[in-house]
Amino acid sequence: MNIIFEKIKKQINSNPIILYMKGSPEFPACGFSHKAIKIISKCTKNFTYVDVLNNPDIRKFLPKFSDWPTFPQLWINGELVGGCDIIIEMYNCNELQKLIKNTIKK
Secondary structure (H helix, E strand, O other): OHHHHHHHHHHHHHOOEEEEEOEOOOOEOOHHHHHHHHHHHHHOOOOEEEEOOOOHHHHHHHHHHHOOOOOOEEEEOOEEEEOHHHHHHHHHOOHHHHHHHHHHHO
16 A cells, blocks of 8 residues: 555645546546546646556545545646536636646746
């Protein structure tokens, strides 16, 4: 487990915007991941994703690491933003756009 936690930490710290999702941006494998990608892509194309279906170790341990049980999970600047509902809510309030814009400027 510690090795997987270190791998997750490294991914999160190495990528200003990272989405853990089911599938890929081109082929999301669940409706929630599809909605999240659609919104994030409106804000930026400059993000990293990890397909948890192709990474069973991350799929198993990320919920323990983040204390967030579901996917997708959006991380910005090393902090968990949340899942699909939070992404949508933040986007509708223009908070996500501001957060992403400030992240890309860094």
